[in-house]
Amino acid sequence: MRALLLFTLLTPFVLAHAADLRLEPHTFRARDGRTVETELGHLTVPVRHARPEGASLTLRFVRFKSTNPKPGAPIVYLAGGPGGSGIDAARGVRHDLFLALREVADVIALDQRGTGQSTFHPELGHPWSVPLDQPVDEALLTATLKKATTEAAQAWTAAGVDLGAYTTVESAEDLESLREALGVPRLNLWGISYGTHLGLAYLRHHADKVDHAILAGVEGPDDTWKRPAQAEALLDRWDALLRAREPKGKGLRVRLRTLMDALGRGPRTVKFTDDKTGTERTWIATRFDLQRATFESLRDPATFERFLTLLPVLEAGHFEAMAPFASDLRRGELGPMSLAMDAASGISPARSARIAREARTALLGGAVNAGVAEAAWAPGVVDLGEGFRGPLKAQVSVLMISGTLDGRTPPDNAEALRPGLSRAVHLVLEGAGHDGLFQSDPRILERMKAFLRGEKLTDARLQVTGAR
Numbered sequence: 001m002r003a004l005l006l007f008t009l010l011t012p013f014v015l016a017h018a019a020d021l022r023l024e025p026h027t028f029r030a031r032d033g034r035t036v037e038t039e040l041g042h043l044t045v046p047v048r049h050a051r052p053e054g055a056s057l058t059l060r061f062v063r064f065k066s067t068n069p070k071p072g073a074p075i076v077y078l079a080g081g082p083g084g085s086g087i088d089a090a091r092g093v094r095h096d097l098f099l100a101l102r103e104v105a106d107v108i109a110l111d112q113r114g115t116g117q118s119t120f121h122p123e124l125g126h127p128w129s130v131p132l133d134q135p136v137d138e139a140l141l142t143a144t145l146k147k148a149t150t151e152a153a154q155a156w157t158a159a160g161v162d163l164g165a166y167t168t169v170e171s172a173e174d175l176e177s178l179r180e181a182l183g184v185p186r187l188n189l190w191g192i193s194y195g196t197h198l199g200l201a202y203l204r205h206h207a208d209k210v211d212h213a214i215l216a217g218v219e220g221p222d223d224t225w226k227r228p229a230q231a232e233a234l235l236d237r238w239d240a241l242l243r244a245r246e247p248k249g250k251g252l253r254v255r256l257r258t259l260m261d262a263l264g265r266g267p268r269t270v271k272f273t274d275d276k277t278g279t280e281r282t283w284i285a286t287r288f289d290l291q292r293a294t295f296e297s298l299r300d301p302a303t304f305e306r307f308l309t310l311l312p313v314l315e316a317g318h319f320e321a322m323a324p325f326a327s328d329l330r331r332g333e334l335g336p337m338s339l340a341m342d343a344a345s346g347i348s349p350a351r352s353a354r355i356a357r358e359a360r361t362a363l364l365g366g367a368v369n370a371g372v373a374e375a376a377w378a379p380g381v382v383d384l385g386e387g388f389r390g391p392l393k394a395q396v397s398v399l400m401i402s403g404t405l406d407g408r409t410p411p412d413n414a415e416a417l418r419p420g421l422s423r424a425v426h427l428v429l430e431g432a433g434h435d436g437l438f439q440s441d442p443r444i445l446e447r448m449k450a451f452l453r454g455e456k457l458t459d460a461r462l463q464v465t466g467a468r
Contacts, residue, residue: 020044021181028062030095039063043181045113047165049173055162059174060117062087064098064107072105072452073186073211076175078112080193080217082168083338085116097438100445104452105188110178112171112198114337121336124159126152129331132323133282135267136289136330138366146377149343152334153378163380166340169388172201179209188452189213192437193409197221197345200392200417207394212452216401216437217409220417222389225347225369227355228362230410234298235363237404242308252308256294257363259314263287272320283323290314291367292329293322298407300433332371343373346383391420398424399451401444403432403464425451430463440464 026040041063047055063074077098079086090098090109101107111118128148130136153163175198179187188211191199196215203210204221239252262268268285297307313321347355359366375383398421402411411428418424427447432440439445441464451457 020177023063026062028064028090031091032095034095036064036099038065041108043174043178045174045177047162049170049177057113057119059111059113059178060087061108061110061178062090064090064102064109066104066106067102068104072454073188074106074108074182074184075101075104075188075190075452076108076110076178078110078189078191078195078198079115080191080195081115081338082112082194082197082341083115083335084194086110086112087116094438097445101190101449101452104449107190108178112337113174114166114335114341121159121161124156124161125333125335126155127331127333132327132330133284135284135286137286138288138370141288141370145371145373148334149339149373149377150379152336152339153380156336157380161336163336163340163378164344164382166337166381167344167384168198168201168341169205169384171198171341172205175202176206176209179206185209186211189215190448191215193217193434194219194341196409197223201388203394203396203398204388204392207396210394210396212454213396213398214401214448214451215398215414217406217434218400218402218414218417219409220413221345221392222348222351223409223413224342224345225351225355225372226408227351228358228364228366228368230412231295231298231364231368231407232358232362234405234407234410235294238298238304253363255311255315256290259311260287260290260363263290268319270319270323272323275324281323283319283326285319285322285326288365288367289322289326289329291364292370293325295364295367295370295407296329300407300435301405301431302433302435304405304407304433334373339373340378340381343375343378343381344384345388346375346385348386348389392417393420396421396423397451397454399448399457400424400426401429401437402426403429403434403437403440405431406434406437408434425457426459427457428459428461430461432464436464 020043022042023039026038027035028038029035041061043059044056045059046052047057077086079089086109098107114120128144130141130144156163186209189199197219199213199215200221242252264287270283270285272281274281297304310322375381400414402414414426441462443462
């Protein structure tokens with residue numbers, strides 16, 4: 001017995017559920033150079049949970065040990081995207097959040113399947129582009145991405161990637177495997193953006209294994225495709241904010257519509273110098289280019305404020321100032337995990353019809369969903385269906401956090417879940433965008449810790465500092 005104990009103390013890692021989980025001491029280094037002693041976890045899970053005897057893959061995570069002598073259920077961070085790395089999030093601006101939440105329980109920075117250190121294949125990126133010297137509209141962009149998606153899916157399948165295994169349901173079962181391997185009765189979930197989509201899928205099937213869930217920037221089961229009306233409502237909010245600043249101004253909507261109408265009458269040929277190559281290039285600017293640029297900028301107040309500085313320049317006819325932005329929006333790279341996850345989550349027929357109706361009269365048209373892949377485009381991807389996207393009911397304590405200037409996941413998304421989440425409370429951050437849902441005000445973290453400790457919270461609205 002003494003020899004066995006000595007071996008356990010000296011061995012550099014700990015085995016738990018030996019075939020599934022390996023934990024080893026790890027010095028974690030944040031991007032600012034700070035270090036903290038943690039554990040690096042390696043968890044083996046089936047590629048397809050319905051076929052446990054089949055192929056497997058390895059998930060990796062970093063566990064920040066709790067400073068609480070009586071810690072609660074482990075807090076698992078679910079990154080956004082899809083495609084974001086939980087480990088990278090813990091290295092960056094959210095590092096202090098991971099350290100602070102140790103006051104409650106262990107905090108786990110998880111790299112979901114296909115991301116970060118969890119069997120990601122960067123060499124399988126598939127580029128796509130629409131030439132700048134060609135006018136673009138929604139139909140052309142859709143056709144370009146459909147062709148690129150089909151080609152990419154065929155190449156990935158030939159390389160041995162099981163695209164059908166990259167679904168939010170499979171990732172939710174990964175969470176359950178993690179809970180079982182850790183030997184804990186419940187998990188605390190801490191997700192943002194797509195991470196909330198994953199968290200809700202786990203709640204649907206394993207609500208009894210969840211202690212508390214923090215869902216910031218909620219993407220509901222049927223929210224993968226964005227509603228044009230929600231983008232229009234955010235434009236109205238910005239219009240009101242700008243009118244308050246400049247009562248005698250024309251207003252944001254009038255200015256945007258004037259520019260878009262001009263481009264709608266005919267594309268504009270723009271000559272500009274490429275900053276990277278120093279060569280002169282041509283951009284055929286279209287209404288659709290401006291619609292996409294507007295929507296992408298609505299993500300966060302800081303981003304939209306930068307976009308607003310472009311408006312007077314465009315109104316003066318100097319479209320070359322927007323050319324680098326337009327160039328970035330006309331190209332990209334497809335990755336297996338992010339593409340397959342969104343495509344499999346799909347869209348319900350009712351939401352599809354609603355989006356089509358709203359797009360017909362919206363200032364931004366269909367630009368809000370430009371580039372979203374459909375399952376039918378990618379061989380091997382199967383739509384998860386209405387059982388995945390349907391109404392969700394769970395008797396779990398949920399803290400939802402939303403920002404009033406979030407152009408990706410508006411507060412309406414969270415409110416739509418209320419009927420099925422009877423124990424949910426909603427913290428609405430006045431002036432926060434998609435990137436300010438945790439750290440735009442110190443009171444947010446304090447409420448998160450209180451919630452995870454089991455303190456009773458009620459709905460609240462905060463005017464956050466450091467954001468509009």
